[in-house]
Amino acid sequence: MKQKFSLLMVLCILTGIFGTIIGETTATEGIYVPGSYEVEAQGFGGAIKTVVTFDENNIKSVEVLENIETPGIGSTAIEEMPKAFVEANSAEVDSISGATITSLALKEAVSIAIKQAKGESDESIIMTDGVYEGTGPAYRGNVTLAVTVKDNAISAVEILESTDTYMIGVKAYKQLTEQIITHQSLGVDSISGATVSSNGFFAAMSDALSKAGADITALKAVSIEKRAPETTSFDSDILVIGGGMAGMTAAIQAADDGASVILIEKLGVFGGSTTRSEGYVMGAGTDYQKEQGVNDSADAFYKDIMSVYDIEPLLNADLIKKVIYDSADLITFLQENDVKFEKLVAVSTFEPRATPRNHCSANKGSGLTNALVANLEKKGVKVFMNTAATEIINQDGVVVGAKATNQFGDDITFNAKATILCAGSYGGNVEMMKKLNPNIVAESIKGSGDGDGFTLAENAGAKMLLLDYPQLQYYLFWDGIPKLPVYPASAIAPVKNILLTDGVGKRVANEADFNFEFIAKVYYSGQQEGYCIVGKDFYAQYPEVCEAGLGKTFPSRGDEIALKADTVEELAKWANLDPAILTETVNRYNELCDLGKDLDFNKDAQDMQRIDPPYYIMKLPAVVTDGYSGAVINENAQIIGVDDKPIPGFYAAGCCAVPEMSCVNYYGCGTSLMTCGVYGRAAAQHAVTYCLTK
Template sequence: MRKKLKKGIAMALALAMALGLTACTSEPKQSEQPTGSAGIYTAGTYSAEAQGMESAVKVSVTVSESEITDVTIDVSGETAGYGADVGEPMKEAILEAQSAEVDGVSGATITSDAVKSAVQKCLDQAMGKEPAEVGGYTAGTYTAEAKGRNGAIVVSVTFSEDSIENIEITEQSETYGMAWGLTTSPVEVLPEEIVRCQSLGVDSVAGATLTSAAIKQAVADCVTQAGGDAEALKSAPVDRPEPTDETYDADVVVVGAGAAGLSAAIAANDQGAKVIVLEKQGVTGGATARSGGKIVAAGTKWQEAQGITDTPEMMFDYFKEIGGDLIDDDLLKLYCDRSAENMEWLESKGVVFQDVEAIHSSLSPWRVHNPQGGGGQKTGGSGNGAQITVPLTKDLEESGVEILYNVCADELLCSDAGVVEGISGVRPDGSRVTVNAKSVVLCTGGYAQNKEMMERYAETTEGFMTLVPTSNTGDGLVMAEAVGAQIFDSPATQVIYVSKTCGVGIKEEAGLIVNARGERVVNEYTYQYHVGQGIANSGCSYGYYIASAADPNPTVQYGLTLESTPHAATAAELAEQIGVDPAVLEATISRYNELCALGVDEDFGKPQDKMVPIEGEIYALRLDPSVTVTYGGLVTDTSARVLDDNNQPISGLYAAGEVAFTGLCGEEYPSCGLAVGTAAFFGRVAGESAAAAE
């Protein structure tokens, strides 16, 4: 059994895009005019629900004849740290206001709106209000917009007097490969579904719920413009199939459709196996689609084209030096030796690689490969991972491989002899899907969205954000552990420091970074891990990126335009705004400017050309930690077979990707592109092994 990491989280700290996350959660404001009055309700308890960010928000409201006496709010399916935290503050606000018309919780607008909508439905029931009729439009075409994840989504809606005739999304800048670009993405499917059902109560696309909500909000605005009742349309019935249990037979069933799962399914299909894929969300991509899509590899033709000398042996030695005896030499060497071949395999499946960069421009050799920037994304930026997952998804679809969406796998099926023979899962409507198969490949991602698992494996990350999909709840670990799989108990996770408001990151930026006390603690121009490590090692859980208008980074410049960004004419005034000792921040900025003028960073060794003085108006962008990759997980061999506690393979069970991110790095995340690269490679290995199994 492999050696376990020492307790205490080892953070592979980086600064990265915040994927459009909004401001920190704050208490909601109450309406000034409570609406309750004597004798308006029929006493009792009423229930309703409305679509939230990630799930149906369920509410029960208890009323007397004259007032709201209790509110029960179930937001357990919403995002931890955001929507999942609105229950109590919203309840208090509603009870105080005696109305659903209260301000929402900042940072969780969609969930807050769902709570208010569900509460209003309950109150309407209590007041005996009949549902408004759908229709009664003024014929014509109307336009409206609503804020999506990345910006405004503009729709054009055409009405007859009785119905919505057509919906066209005319402008959007949402994330490629999640919000649009797939056959199941909301931009592709929601307009048609709303028209088909004549309802705004259609399901949001799991995995792209913010975009889904914005599309429905913009259409609702058009409904109102046309003289219709948008609230009635939200409650209009949706034609859904009756819940029906289904059973399938396959040679290989792959669970999860990120880089690992898609690669596994393609590889197994290429070997002639009948393959079925189960995906928990409504779109493929998983955590890979949200990532920068970078892949670390050595000895590639892309490196050669840029004049870079590198070998698999050099890459192995680098990773081994950082990871030490926590590295599984056989697994890592296999990846390094075949990393170039893996890149060419991905290229053969439609992935286009654009160039090669270093994990940081101060380090060499350059071996981090960027997929082609596309779909409005910057090369290597958050969301660019879809340049990998979209081509792989299209390859699967063109090959006729069936992908069953919105299925949460929850049980491995085993024979009396302990051989894995299939898997079972549940749909949102409660119906079950069973797939009988000779081999099961688990590619379910990590567990960063599972609070209990985070407490079990990564005890010190309580209160951290997470940027991974809400589907990353450790399902594969739970299922595999139940059939005797060995789990590498690693408390280490990759944690990145991000700005919740603008996504400013520290990778090549030239600004000043301070900890929560206003102290400079690190050379800002170094590999991401070491920058974040400097903040953490100073005893602070967050820090600030201090900048002036002269900062050359475009993302920083965007952050400076936001009203929520603290700024002031002096360091002392800024310190007061962010809760830092003015004398400390003044001294820090003064010393930094002194070093800029001197041309030598005597304190931390930052290169002279990266030293930009802080002058004029001063801004502070808060940086908070967020978990992006969970380490450890299932233990596998070089054939991607899942091992038991005796290091023996469990017959019929394979795994790849973050669910089995074991033995590939130590406490420090050594390079961008390791998680995605190994996911795609070992996904292939798992698919080939599963297809060859008797």
């Protein structure tokens, strides 16, 4: 068996499969083959890409190219350890205390590079034939797999158990399996957009293969040949950038209308917000509502949404109107494209959100994406994965396609008569969020999208509208908060029998209503946080919620999270509130509880629970979940230029183009996917007509 492997090794060296080095290397009499070796290891936040450079006998430098480790923790290891590796000329250096996972990842990366530079990676891989099970922590739980080893090679991988989503995890597992079997290496890149799933898969593979007796470090050191970058170009009527709800609906509609369509997606899986979403899509007056006995209409929906959104000075009512009046047609379109809805729900039991308008996709966002991806293929849309638009081609004021690149670093030109930008939000780009919304003191920024949509549009001459507010919520949350049964003021696990106040200590909303009612009141109070106040009865029910923040500080903001006190005055002093205002708020709330009727905000009597000492006050910091600033579009989804005229050939839909359709008081989950779908289709319909003139 060893002999077979050695033959394979010789063949591989001849064909360059183990050619791990970036740039030139030289024959040597020393310990190492001089050169630079790129290695990826999994840190705390995700992949850490490292380049280690050797001369004949020494590690010359260790450079971290990419990482998303926690600032102030993992970043310390990233800053300090490279020098230590060089000084020690070894991977065996001290870890940085408090940054163990990052330190171990860096050490692993350097030891893999050392093995590669010594050319010893392959010989130590001796595996015993058999089928081995392994488990690793992936998305929402473990992934367990079975690896078959035959003739000292990985010949099959079967997923036995996984809690991951189909469109992200399962698709990533499939791609990783193919690559690992092809290259007989655990050094393959993780799938972009599926980092957590990839990490879990690698951990499970390592677990299984170590049972087969493999040297895991050596398996990771078997590097992959990357072909040289190429320059290519492709032509189509329509180019769609981004494979979320907006991009997929645009591409399918354009193909339905007879255009040739290319869709490019930056990630290795369809893993944008749409796939990660709950899959709720709003629609009014739909056939599905009729089947379920729900009496609704676009008129009623428009009236409801405008009763909430009317307060925004920058709102464009015509854009909203189009979304609402085209929403029923969107639901039909989705059903025709095999999206299955399993139920209808309302956002709240209170008006104006009490009508069941949310069409809930079976298997949530993953089910929605799965159906649409299948129809992209069915309808002949050419899809390029791992392909990111880098620049919109604007020739004399007319958009004629985009430049892009992929995992090989290719220089790709997509020539198109019309380009539809659907590259999503900047909600996951912390720096961009801070830059675009400097007035929000966020404890956590946890949206999704890296902001390419914003940047591509802006660089191509689009008129950008910057809003003062992103999508934000004030609720009991901080990164690292323990798992709790309820989270005061959250949308996901809310609780009703509490008192919520705005930033000055006044009760401003029904705590049982949709949480954005409360959020809007806090935001417009001009404060950076709200408060939750409870007493001994709530403590008896949820002690862990009351205690979660006691004696702790918010990791980002640095101030104390919660306090237990015997008097309301103490609460007020701690929170820097006017004691008279807070006392009046608590007294009034207790008075209404005793009365059994919420005369102020109409909360159900059963949720009116007195607040008696000892009291607990919890700060509800701003948690940012999405960005609203972006490109201005018209009702045809044409992008408006800085001269206030549509830019010919340039369209946008989805999260990168919603600034005139947003409100601090978000109407609710389901509004976003509806807006993406309506404007994705509108863009396609107008673009196809535009193409006929070209």
